[in-house]
Amino acid sequence: MTGLADCNNFFVSCERSVDPSLCGKAVVVLSNNDGCVVARSNEAKRLGVRMGQPAFQLRDMIRDRHLIALSGNHLLYRDISLKVHAIFRRFVPDSIDYSVDESFLDLTGIPVDVIPDIGNAMVKACMDELSIPVTIGFAPTKTLAKVYAENAKKGGCPVAVCVNAADALPLLQRLPISDLWGIGRRLAKRLYQNGVYTAADFISRDAAWVRRLLGLQGERSWRELHGQPCIDLDHVLRPIQDSISESRTFPEDVDDPDYLRARIVIYASHCARRLRDMNGVCRSVGVFLRTNPFRPGLPVVRPEGITRLLHPTSLTTEIVEAALAQLDAIYPRGIPFKRAGVWLADITPDSAVAPSLFDEPSSRSAAMKFMKTIDAINDRSHRPAIRLASQIVNPSAHAAHNDGYSTSFQAPRPLGDEPMP
Numbered sequence: 001m002t003g004l005a006d007c008n009n010f011f012v013s014c015e016r017s018v019d020p021s022l023c024g025k026a027v028v029v030l031s032n033n034d035g036c037v038v039a040r041s042n043e044a045k046r047l048g049v050r051m052g053q054p055a056f057q058l059r060d061m062i063r064d065r066h067l068i069a070l071s072g073n074h075l076l077y078r079d080i081s082l083k084v085h086a087i088f089r090r091f092v093p094d095s096i097d098y099s100v101d102e103s104f105l106d107l108t109g110i111p112v113d114v115i116p117d118i119g120n121a122m123v124k125a126c127m128d129e130l131s132i133p134v135t136i137g138f139a140p141t142k143t144l145a146k147v148y149a150e151n152a153k154k155g156g157c158p159v160a161v162c163v164n165a166a167d168a169l170p171l172l173q174r175l176p177i178s179d180l181w182g183i184g185r186r187l188a189k190r191l192y193q194n195g196v197y198t199a200a201d202f203i204s205r206d207a208a209w210v211r212r213l214l215g216l217q218g219e220r221s222w223r224e225l226h227g228q229p230c231i232d233l234d235h236v237l238r239p240i241q242d243s244i245s246e247s248r249t250f251p252e253d254v255d256d257p258d259y260l261r262a263r264i265v266i267y268a269s270h271c272a273r274r275l276r277d278m279n280g281v282c283r284s285v286g287v288f289l290r291t292n293p294f295r296p297g298l299p300v301v302r303p304e305g306i307t308r309l310l311h312p313t314s315l316t317t318e319i320v321e322a323a324l325a326q327l328d329a330i331y332p333r334g335i336p337f338k339r340a341g342v343w344l345a346d347i348t349p350d351s352a353v354a355p356s357l358f359d360e361p362s363s364r365s366a367a368m369k370f371m372k373t374i375d376a377i378n379d380r381s382h383r384p385a386i387r388l389a390s391q392i393v394n395p396s397a398h399a400a401h402n403d404g405y406s407t408s409f410q411a412p413r414p415l416g417d418e419p420m421p
């Protein structure tokens, strides 16, 4: 069994947890610059406020005090989000934080008959400790858990359990196919054209038909609704940072462009690996260099630049290539540098349920598989067993420059940050 735990009206609930006078009132939270609605209390939903509705359309309601509109306090939401996810983890063997207010729960090995008790205890802990209302759906697959959680939330019941996929049929008959997790607007349109309007219509077709029409992604959803788990926890995105960076201060000033290139390759590879570990992709790759500010007679030079990629990626080869191109663009020959670094920005989740990934099995997914295989091999060895050739420079020329990374064929020292000069 698996589960999906989802906080109700999360941003509004966070605001209510610090200001209980908001409870029972129609409240919305607005996006950055107060542009549009990003969270609604149930009372606001009943007033007809839509998700994403522009704030200016609500002016009259706000003026007449029917509706309270708040600017988002994202530090607060992030703080509460971490605490909610920590509570979820207390009750289940494993969980994946799927979004700021949702976690998938792994209940492997837990008897089905105790699952409702676990769910109720989780809901109670979130309410008692954080005043955050939570709804949890349990089911044999993630897609069904999501269906049950969403349905339970509408009914105002905090825990719903689906023991057999067949039990879900009445619920699927009422579920518009466009509302099914993993079926985007585009796939839904294709299904409408073929007479499929509800999730029940969808599962009544056969698997081969679904695969022909929607590809692997659609077939996965279909199998999950039939109770066959096929979206595993690793497919689901991990929490995403905004940016990743790695930089080092060299023991000596470096004026050898080849050595500098090898450093940039290593930093970029490490960043790419961290990006893959959180199932993210990045759109921008930046490089910077710093001269030694304490060396007399040397001008302070701080070149840096950022490359915008055509396609978001987490492939080491593509990220390294962009970093090297950027280095070439900013590197002034002949100046010795003391510090260098790489950063990745514009990071977004590389969700397995994103349509673009499975629309056509491309060379990109083959490259990704290759990359993950290298990651797995490197995980098993004490130090990277497989590296890019560009990470390796002639050891004799730079024995004194070993700053902790294995750029040469010598045994590396343990990783460590060098102090600033």
Ligand SMILES: [Mg+2]
Residues within 6 Å of the ligand: 006, 007, 008, 009, 010, 101, 102
């Ligand atoms: Mg939610």
